[in-house]
Amino acid sequence: MTKTESRPVRLQKYLAESGVASRRAAEVMIREGRIAVNERKTTEPGSKVVPGKDRVKVDGEEVAPAEKVYLLLNKPRGCLTSLSDRFQRPLVRDFLPPRLGRIFPVGRLDFDTEGLLLLTNDGEFCQRMIHPRHQVWKTYRADLRDPLTPEQAENLKRGVKLDAEITSLPARVRVVSPDRRRVEISIREGRKRQVKRMALAAGNRVTALKRVSLGPLRLRGLEPGQWRKLSFKEVAMLLESGKMDSRTPEKGTGGKVE
Numbered sequence: 001m002t003k004t005e006s007r008p009v010r011l012q013k014y015l016a017e018s019g020v021a022s023r024r025a026a027e028v029m030i031r032e033g034r035i036a037v038n039e040r041k042t043t044e045p046g047s048k049v050v051p052g053k054d055r056v057k058v059d060g061e062e063v064a065p066a067e068k069v070y071l072l073l074n075k076p077r078g079c080l081t082s083l084s085d086r087f088q089r090p091l092v093r094d095f096l097p098p099r100l101g102r103i104f105p106v107g108r109l110d111f112d113t114e115g116l117l118l119l120t121n122d123g124e125f126c127q128r129m130i131h132p133r134h135q136v137w138k139t140y141r142a143d144l145r146d147p148l149t150p151e152q153a154e155n156l157k158r159g160v161k162l163d164a165e166i167t168s169l170p171a172r173v174r175v176v177s178p179d180r181r182r183v184e185i186s187i188r189e190g191r192k193r194q195v196k197r198m199a200l201a202a203g204n205r206v207t208a209l210k211r212v213s214l215g216p217l218r219l220r221g222l223e224p225g226q227w228r229k230l231s232f233k234e235v236a237m238l239l240e241s242g243k244m245d246s247r248t249p250e251k252g253t254g255g256k257v258e
């Protein structure tokens with residue numbers, strides 16, 4: 001999305017998003033009288049400015065937040081969602097042009113997992129998307145070591161014990177190959193290695209994993225390593241979809257719902 005934000009924001013937030021300082025440090029700078037809004041000195045930290053409309057200067061230099069960017073990447077297998085790696089392994093960031101600046105992944109996918117990954121420079125959006133209460137349905141296509149038994153499917157649907165304290169929320173399970181080794185599993189949570197741990201807890205094992213959808217978004221048309229920008233509408237739909245936590249995921253790619 002390239003649309004400039006237009007709702008009023010607090011001055012210290014604007015300064016923080018412009019890379020001037022943390023919000024706390026920006027408040028101090030405001031009180032010190034170093035900030036001007038539309039050529040008028042402002043010493044009130046709570047005052048609001050409209051990005052893209054109001055002109056904000058720090059010590060006489062104009063500053064503005066970086067344009068918000070929201071991307072969908074088809075993450076290839078064999079790369080990390082982290083921002084750096086001491087073993088120099090490939091990073092998802094390597095698939096994006098440097099001109100996009102500081103972009104970070106929204107959540108994570110394992111090194112050997114491929115598929116739909118969001119990236120953004122919007123910290124607030126990222127926090128909202130990964131917050132446990134924001135339960136967007138995520139669908140994974142999983143190849144399994146053994147054919148999925150009806151009992152295993154039932155357990156996954158009910159929720160399985162991931163460790164002594166955590167039981168997964170009910171999932172949706174769709175068998176998509178006649179040998180019952182390829183399935184689609186939809187979950188609303190995003191715990192570490194969740195689908196693999198769920199399969200293990202159910203008595204099976206994932207041998208390959210691909211995220212095929214996230215809320216209203218599909219991978220459609222993107223080869224591994226390819227990416228595209230999200231539209232303004234898609235970003236809005238993503239934020240909205242997390243509020244519908246009790247709804248079923250969007251339709252899968254076919255197959256039998258267990």
Ligand code: URA
Nearest residue numbers: 110113193194195196
């Ligand atoms: N579940 C997993 O086990 N791994 C992923 O990368 C994502 C979901």
